[in-house]
Amino acid sequence: MGLFNRRGRGGTDTRTIDPAAYGYVPEARMRADRAGPAPDVDVVDPLVAAGNWPQLAGFLRTVPMVSERRFALLTRLGNAAAKDDAWLRRWLAADPRSVDALCVYAESLVNRAWAIRSSDWAKNVTQEQWAGFFRLLREVPDVCAAAMDTNPADPAPWIALQTGALGLQWSNDEYRMLWRELSARAPHSFTATHRAWNYWRPRWYGSLELMEEFVETAVAAAPPGSLLTMSRIQMLHEEFRPDGDDERAAFNRGERMQRALSAGIADAAAADQSHVKLPFLRHWLAAKLYRAGRYRESMNQFYAIGGFCGAEPWEWFDDPVREFCGIRADATLAWEDAGRR
Template identity: 30%
Template sequence: MWRLLTRQILTNPAQDDTALREACEQARYGSDTEPARRALAGTRGDHARRARYVRVLAASTAGGLGSRADKTTGRVDTEAAWADTWAARNPADPEAQLVRARSLLERAWEVRGGGWASTVRRDQWAEFARLADLADQANDRAMALAPDDPTPWVTRLRTQIARSAPRESVDETWRELTRRDPWHWEGHQLRLTHSCRKWSGSHEQMYGFARSVTATAPTGSPLHVLPVRAAAEWALWEEDRAAPRRTAAEVEEQWRQDPVMQSDLDTALSRWFHQPGARHPDWYDDLNHLAYGLARSGRDADAAPVFAAIGKFMTTTPWGWWGAGPNDVAFVRARARARRAG
C-alpha cells in the first residue's frame, strides 16, 4: 500500500514543464545543449521563469556526466561537464555562462554537503571555495554580457550567502537585483534565507523581512507565501538546532496558537492561493510550503484544496524537515489527513 501511495509522488524538479525536463535529461546524462538553448531563449523577459530554468538546469548537472570528484584528490572536474563545454564553445552567450556559473555553485554545494557548517571538513571547504570562485568568474561574464538581466544577481546573492559575505556586499547585490526586478521570486527567497537564524540573521529579522514584503506585494503575488516559508525555517531551527530543542508537538502547538502565524496562513490563502491570477513558474514550490504550514498547524480542511493543486508534485523541502523519516512519509500522511478533512 505504501509503495502505491509513493508512486503518486514525482520529485523531479522540472515537474510538469516538458521543455525543461528534456533539457535536464541532457544536462545530466547527455551532451546536446540545443534543448537548453531553446528553453532558455523562451524565457527572455520572463525573469521568474528564467531564474527557475537556470537553477533547475544547473542542479541537474551536479553529479552528472563529467562533474564527478576525483577519488584521490577530491577535486571536481570543471571542464568536462555539459555546462562547462557549452560555455567554453559559446563565450559570448550569457545564457551558457549563467548556467555554468550556477552549475559550478551546485557542484560546490555537493562537495560541501547539506549539513551544518560545523560538520564540514577543511578539505571540503577548500574545494567549495575553489568552485565558488570559478562560479563568480562565469557569473561576472554573464553580468557583462546581459547587464539588464537580474538572473546573474540572483546567483551572486546565493554565492554571497553561502560564503557569509559582509552584509554591505549582500545589501548592494540586493539593491542591484531589485532595481532590475522589484518582485523577483527567487531573489526574495534568498533574502529570506540570509535573514534567518541558521545563516546570519534571527527569527525576528526573518519574520520582519517576510511580513514587510507581504504588506506591499500585490494581490496574487506568490510572495504572500513568504511568511509561511519563514515559519518553516523557524520550525526547523527550533526542532533541530535550538538549545534546548523543542519537540514537534510543541512547535505545532505554538503554530496553532499564535494569531500572527495563523494570519500569515490566512493571507497566503486569500491573497495568493484563492486568487485567479496566472500560475507562476515556482507554483508547486509555494504550494508545498503552504500545505506544509497548514498541515503542521492542524488546518487539514484548508490544506485539502492545496494538496489537490499539488497533485503528485511534492518538493523535498520543506517536507524533509518534518520528522526523522523519509520526506515522502510526512507528505503522504499530511495529504491523507487533508483528504479526509476536505
C-alpha cells in the same frame, strides 16, 4: 487500498481512507521527484542527457528573461552541470558570452563547492574541504560579472551570485548592495526573495529581527500572486516555532500563523495558475493548514497539488510519499470528525 491515519502511529486511532473515494491520487501513483507539473523540465532534461546544448540554448531564448520559469531552469541546469558539465563546456567554448551559459556555470560552481564542503557541521569540515570550497566559490563573482557585462539588464547573474555570496560570507552591507541591484532588475522575484531570506537567517549572516524585517517588507511590497507569502510561512515554521509539542500546537493555531496562511491562500488564488513556483506554496499550505485546524482548506490544497510531493516539507522525511499521504489522510479524517465543516 486505504492509507493509515498517521495519528494512529503509537495511538489507538488506526482508521484508513480510500483515496479514490475522495478523488485523491493514490499513493502508488505519487511522484516524489517533482513539486508539480513541469513541462519545461520535460524539455530540458532530455537535451541535457543528450548533450544537445544548441537546442537547449535555443529553448532558453524562448523563455522570458525576467521570469521564474527562467530562473528555475538555470538553477536546474546548474545542478545538472555540477554532476557532468561536458555539454556546458562545449556551450561556453562556442558562445563564451552567453548569459544563460555563464549563469549555469556559476550555479554549477556553487553546487560543486557545497559538494566538496559537505553538509556536515563546520567544525567537522577539513582544511582540504574548506580550501576546495572557497577555491570554487571565488570564481563565481567573476563568472557573474562576465554575464552582467554581456547584458546589464539581466537579473539572472545577480540571482546566481546570491548563493555564491552566502558561501563567501559577504557582509550585510555587501549583500544589501547585491539586493538593490537585483531587485531593480527583477522586483518581487520568488527565487531571489527565497534566497535572500535564507541569507538573513540567524544561522547565516542575519538575525531573527533582520530576517523578519526583510521577509515582511518583501511580502508587503509584492503584488498579489507573487507567491512571496511562502517565505513568511516557511520562516514562521522554521524559525519561530516553539520547541514543546503543546506550545507548537498552540503556535500553529495562533493568530500569527492563521494570518500568514490566509494571506498565502489569497496569494495562491491570485497567481497565474501555471506559475512554476505555485506548487511549492501549495505544499506548505496543505501541511500548515492541517496543523492550524483548517482541514477543508488543507484538503483543497491537496486536491490542487494532485499527484506530486517532491517539495518541502515532505522532502525532509525519509519517505516523502508516505508523509504526504499520511497528512492528507489526517486532514480528511479530521474534516469528517468535524462534521465536514
